[in-house]
Amino acid sequence: MKEVTIDCLGEACPVPLIKAENALKEIEVGDLLIVQIDHSCAMKNVPEWARKNGHNVEIEEVDDGEWEVVIEKV
Template sequence: MAEYTLDALGEACPVPLIRTEKKMQELKAGDILIVQVDHSCAMKNVPEWARKQGYNVELEEVEEGRWDIIIEKTK
């Protein structure tokens, strides 16, 4: 049940998504990854991908135009 952070700030699509996909493979069930993004396209496609995998997803607008995407690997 560890928590990891992935800094994808300043990165444009599809880089944050690709890095998220890769990082999620390393996680164990129950682990959490927090992806930090500041591209509005990443705040859409990363949660969308994660939900499709059946993971728990939460999005938090930390400040105007900057989001934390919190993903729990459920299986």
């Protein structure tokens, strides 16, 4: 099982979501995709999109105003 991290720091919506969508296509079921973000709008739409598609989602606050959205492909 592998882990892929994409850096979306400094990027506003919808860029993180599009990047996440593309990256998720490339990985296998069971793999983890970690999306690093610092725009709070992405904190809403990235997890919402991932959950809607049935994936497992967890958000970790790395620093003040900086998060990692962890998505497990299902």
